[in-house]
Amino acid sequence: MATEGVQHVALSLTDHLPVLVVLIPFLAAPLVVLIxxxxxxxxxxxxxxxxxxxxxxxLLMQVGDGDVLSYHLGGWAxxxxxxYRVDAANAFVLLIIxxxxxxxxxxxxxxxxxELPERHIALFxxxxxxxxxxxxxxxxxxxxxxxxxxxxxxxxxTYVLIALGAYKDKRAxxxxxxxxxxxxxxxxxxxxxxxxxxxxxxxxxxxxLAERIADAQGNRTIHAGFAFVVVGIGLKVAIYPxxxxxxxxxxxxxxxxxxxxxxxATKVAVYVLxxxxxxxxxxxxxxxAAILHLIILPLAILGMFAGSFIAIFQNDFKxxxxxxxxxxxxxxxxxxxxxxxxxxxxxxxxxxxHAITKATLFMVVGAYVLRSGGxxxxxxxxxxxxxxxxSAAAVVGGLSLIGVPGTAGFISKxxxxxxxxxxxxxxxxxxxVASSLLAVIYVWRGVEVVFLxxxxxxxxxxxxxxxxxxxxxxMAAACVYFGLATxxxxxxxxAAAEGLFAGPLPLTVEH
Amino acid sequence: MRHHLILxxxxxxxxxxxxxxxxxxxxxGDYSPGGGFQAGVIMAVAFILYGLxxxxxxxxxxxxxxxxxxxxxLGVLIYAGTGVYSMLTGYAFLDxxxxxxxxxxxxxxxxxxxxEAGVGITVTAVMVSIHYAFVGRTPMISDEEW
Numbered sequence: 090m091a092t093e094g095v096q097h098v099a100l101s102l103t104d105h106l107p108v109l110v111v112l113i114p115f116l117a118a119p120l121v122v123l124i125x126x127x128x129x130x131x132x133x134x135x136x137x138x139x140x141x142x143x144x145x146x147x148l149l150m151q152v153g154d155g156d157v158l159s160y161h162l163g164g165w166a167x168x169x170x171x172x173y174r175v176d177a178a179n180a181f182v183l184l185i186i187x188x189x190x191x192x193x194x195x196x197x198x199x200x201x202x203x204e205l206p207e208r209h210i211a212l213f214x215x216x217x218x219x220x221x222x223x224x225x226x227x228x229x230x231x232x233x234x235x236x237x238x239x240x241x242x243x244x245x246x247t248y249v250l251i252a253l254g255a256y257k258d259k260r261a262x263x264x265x266x267x268x269x270x271x272x273x274x275x276x277x278x279x280x281x282x283x284x285x286x287x288x289x290x291x292x293x294x295x296x297x298l299a300e301r302i303a304d305a306q307g308n309r310t311i312h313a314g315f316a317f318v319v320v321g322i323g324l325k326v327a328i329y330p331x332x333x334x335x336x337x338x339x340x341x342x343x344x345x346x347x348x349x350x351x352x353x354a355t356k357v358a359v360y361v362l363x364x365x366x367x368x369x370x371x372x373x374x375x376x377x378a379a380i381l382h383l384i385i386l387p388l389a390i391l392g393m394f395a396g397s398f399i400a401i402f403q404n405d406f407k408x409x410x411x412x413x414x415x416x417x418x419x420x421x422x423x424x425x426x427x428x429x430x431x432x433x434x435x436x437x438x439x440x441x442x443h444a445i446t447k448a449t450l451f452m453v454v455g456a457y458v459l460r461s462g463g464x465x466x467x468x469x470x471x472x473x474x475x476x477x478x479x480s481a482a483a484v485v486g487g488l489s490l491i492g493v494p495g496t497a498g499f500i501s502k503x504x505x506x507x508x509x510x511x512x513x514x515x516x517x518x519x520x521x522v523a524s525s526l527l528a529v530i531y532v533w534r535g536v537e538v539v540f541l542x543x544x545x546x547x548x549x550x551x552x553x554x555x556x557x558x559x560x561x562x563x564m565a566a567a568c569v570y571f572g573l574a575t576x577x578x579x580x581x582x583x584a585a586a587e588g589l590f591a592g593p594l595p596l597t598v599e600h
Numbered sequence: 601m602r603h604h605l606i607l608x609x610x611x612x613x614x615x616x617x618x619x620x621x622x623x624x625x626x627x628x629g630d631y632s633p634g635g636g637f638q639a640g641v642i643m644a645v646a647f648i649l650y651g652l653x654x655x656x657x658x659x660x661x662x663x664x665x666x667x668x669x670x671x672x673x674l675g676v677l678i679y680a681g682t683g684v685y686s687m688l689t690g691y692a693f694l695d696x697x698x699x700x701x702x703x704x705x706x707x708x709x710x711x712x713x714x715x716e717a718g719v720g721i722t723v724t725a726v727m728v729s730i731h732y733a734f735v736g737r738t739p740m741i742s743d744e745e746w
Contacts, residue, residue, distance in 0.1 A: 099690030108693045119673035139722065164695035217672075508706050 106151070107160040107173040110183055111226045111239075113140040114190075118218035121211055130214040131198055137218060138191040141225060145183035152180045153584065161232070167231070168294035173497050174231030178585035179183065181437065182228040182360045185444050189352045190221050193448065194561040197345040199553075200455045204257055204343045217245040217349070224357045233283050233369070234293045235363065237276065240325070244272045247354060250343040264334075271324055271334040278321030284316030299369050318365055319380075325358035328385075328422060329392030332415045339411035340464075344455025347407060351414055352448035359421050363436065366425065367589040386426035390520055392419030397527035401534065406454050407464040409531055410447065413490060416524065417443045424505055431508035433542050433586040434579075439501035441578055442489070442571060443508035446498055449486035449564040453479055456553035456561065461545070466534075471544030473536075474553050480539050482565040487532040489524070491570040492525050496572040500579070604653070611653040618646040626720050630709060636716035640723025647724075648731045665736075668729045675722025682714045698720050 117137035121130045152158060152175055160173040175183075201213055223243025230236050249268045252403040254261030287293055289310040290301040302311055320331075325334040335355075339347045366381070396416030403409040417439070424436030454464050456479045461468040473480040489496035502521060544550070552558070571578050602608075620644035629635030651659030686698035696711020697704035 097691065097697065100687075100692060101690075105693065107685055109685075112680070112684070112693065115682070116677070119676040122673035123677065125670070159694055162694055164692040164697060344648055564624070 103147075103151075104160070106148055106298075107158055107175050107229055108162070110141050110144040110148065110187070111173075111222050111229055112521040113137050113224065114222035115142070115216045118215045118222065121218065125211055127207065127210040131194070134214040134218055135191075135194045138194050138221070141221075142184075142187040142191045143149045145180065145187045145546040146223075148175050148482065149177075149180040149184050149581065152177050152371050153347060153581075155588065157588075168292045168297035171235050172231040172294055172296075173229050174296065175229060176585075177581065177588045178437070179228045179360065179580050181441070181585045182357060182459060183225055185227065185356060185441055186221070186224050186353045189349065189444060189448055190217075192560050192563050193349055193352075193452070195347065196452055196455070196557050198349075199460060199556050200345045201343065203459050204345075204475035205253055207255060209253065209261040213250070216250050216253075217346075219243070220250060220349070220354075222445075223351055226358050228360060231295050232293055233286070233295055233298060237280055237283065240279070240361075242277060243354070243357075243359045244276065244325075247350065248272065248351075250346045251338050253346070254343050256340045257343070258341050260337070264341045267479070268338045271331075275321045275324030275331075278317045278322075278324070282314045282317030282319075282321060285310050285317060289314065295364070295369050299371065302369065303371060315365075315370055316380075319362070322358055322362045322365065326355055326362055326422075327358075327415060327418055329395060329415065329419065332392070332396075332418075335415060336408055336411040339414065339451075340405060340408045344451065344458050344464075348448050348451035348455060351410070351451050352444040355414065355418060356444050359418070359425075359436070361442060363425060363433065363589055367433065381426050381428055385422055389419045389422035389426050390517070392416060392422065393520070394472040394527070397524050397531065400531040402525065403531075404466050404467065404584040405464055406457070406469055406535060406538075407451070409535065410454065413528065413531060414443075414447060415594075416528070417447070417490075419524075419541040420501070420505060420521070423521070424508060425511050427508050427514075427517075429508055429512055430586050430590050431504065431511050434582045435501060435505040435508045437585050438504060438578055441582070442501045442568075445564055445567045445571065446486055446489040446496075449482055449561060449568055450490065452557070452564060453483040453486060456557050459553060459557070460549045460551060462548070466538045468545070468548075469538050470542035471539070473540035475544055475548065475550050476549050478558050479553050479561060482558075482561045483539065484536065485565040485568055487536060489572065491528045491532055492571075495569065497568045499572055499579075500575050504579075519583075607653050611649055615646045615650050618649070619643060620739075621737050622646065622720075626716065627713075629716050630712045636719025637723055640717075641718045641727055643720065643724040644727030644731070645714050647728050651731065651735065656732070660732070660736075663728060665729070665732055668725045668732065671725035672729065675718045675720070675725065678718030678721065680718075682711060682718070 102575040114137040117133050121133050124133070148158065155177065158175040159167070161167065162171040162173065165171070197217070201210060205213055220243045223239045223246065226239030227236055227243065232237060242374055248265050251268060252265035254263055283293065286298060289305060289308050291300055292301060305311060324331045339351055342350065393416050396412050396414070396419060400409045400412035400416065403412060421436045421439050421443070424432045424439065426432070456476065457469050457472055458464050460476065461472060485496070489498040492498040502525060506518045506521055509515070509521065604695055622639045625634040625642060626636065627637035629639065647659055650662070655698040683694040686695045687693050689698040691698035694711070697707045700707035
């Protein structure tokens with residue numbers, strides 16, 4: 090037979106890195122279920138998260154100088170086979186997700202034990218790992234349909250994770266169902282879009298798609314496909330008018346889940362949006378340029394103000410943070426909508442900075458919930474005196490959310506303002522500053538409740554356990570560190586933006 | 601006091617045949633339409649039918665819920681394990697050539713067989729566990745819980 094003569098070249102461990110990053114948590118999830126012991130679930134999950142983190146750090150180092158790694162699943166060469174494709178942009182996203190998961194997992198021990206019944210703890214970690222590996226898969230894959238599969242893996246497990254909040258508050262169930270409906274509509278739109286693109290081009294590989302789309306200018310089917318993909322992913326991103334699932338989902342989910350989702354899920358969706366807008370469809374694509382300026386930019390600005398404005402009037406700390414997330418997503422979209430390399434850099438760096446900022450704040454709320462039993466402002470009065478360490482981290486996170494110089498949030502806003510000025514839109518720069526002032530108001534409301542009110546009588550008067558304080562402070566320290574030492578994140582974000590803007594490298598055909 | 605004599609007798613006859621057919625679809629998957637998904641659903645039908653005609657309690661004696669949950673995970677592990685094996689032998693993840701390095705075509709057969717076995721197990725277990733979740737649900741929520 091012809092195939093017998095082909096010599097096989099053995100792959101080394103380094104060649105496997107792109108698939109290992111997803112595979113480690115994905116294998117750990119069924120193992121946790123199979124073993125079924127609550128005691129072993131957490132260590133397994135933690136080891137898997139560390140494994141992913143190490144692998145993604147390796148990947149980021151390998152692609153730092155503009156290389157692109159390609160992994161052929163099952164040995165089938167793309168565009169027919171599924172390809173995992175790692176460049177500076179998704180290596181950065183992989184690192185964000187795995188770093189957040191690694192820091193968050195020690196925190197989940199105390200938080201989950203308090204919020205979930207004993208019999209669900211092992212299953213919680215299995216779901217967490219599935220959601221985690223799904224998000225990593227979305228980031229790593231270079232195949233548009235495979236992306237959908239991973240999107241569903243992460244979404245389906247996320248719906249259940251949110252529904253687990255029902256042990257504290259029954260509203261988590263309706264919230265999860267609401268998210269299920271919205272998320273499924275988003276996923277359906279995405280698949281319809283991919284269907285159109287496949288119809289017009291006959292391929293699902295992103296790099297191959299990009300080449301063929303560039304050749305087929307003005308094809309109506311491709312236009313329709315683009316529109317469906319943007320709306321579908323827009324639902325997952327929670328672009329302003331498509332955000333309705335988000336506030337309740339973040340509010341009623343268990344605290345650890347809120348922290349994980351707020352820091353990773355929407356960020357991955359933003360990455361997908363960038364990937365499609367800049368790599369699959371080149372920015373020169375005239376149809377797209379028109380839509381970005383006319384639709385994304387106004388919606389981004391609307392989101393920035395509406396999100397911040399609604400956040401001011403909340404009486405629940407978690408819900409305030411959720412609405413603030415919608416505003417922050419507005420900043421990222423603004424960066425994308427400016428259609429320049431600086432704008433894209435701002436969006437990517439805000440992806441990272443907002444992830445660590447929101448992770449800090451949601452983890453802080455989780456610690457409050459553990460001691461006071463609720464996240465309403467009425468529950469949190471005076472917690473600053475009872476839990477000084479936790480609350481100090483809340484202040485750091487809050488400052489970063491506003492964008493005070495010296496914190497991570499400042500860097501992203503600074504670059505965003507630069508990008509706006511660069512494109513000559515000084516009024517956008519003014520709007521960014523104005524919406525930051527709204528952030529001052531809602532963060533101040535939180536600080537006022539936590540520090541300036543006398544504590545309630547019926548709360549547990551203890552500081553949060555060390556397993557929570559250490560992760561919280563790692564995140565809070567990261568908010569400050571990346572606000573002062575910007576070269577690491579900035580250069581990574583710039584490399585990612587350059588990579589995205591240059592469009593994908595052409596498919597490397599081997600053999 | 602035993603009702604539905606015909607249903608019970610026919611079910612007992614059918615359950616075995618359904619399972620046999622499921623195995624046929626499972627193992628014939630690489631030559632004709634079929635495979636793990638279809639076979640898994642058919643296999644689950646055998647248990648679901650048994651449970652509907654006899655009782656949840658009886659079908660759960662045959663196929664206890666804890667086992668169902670473990671099998672869900674086991675199937676996934678078999679699938680992914682096949683891929684890990686090919687990685688360990690220096691091939692790409694899920695490159696079935698690894699299973700028979702001298703005859704990659706045989707390797708493809710083996711690989712599909714293993715992977716489909718994993719799919720079949722997981723699909724069976726998932727279908728049955730969905731059935732258990734529906735028929736075994738707890739009574740209405742008590743007033744205190746609201």
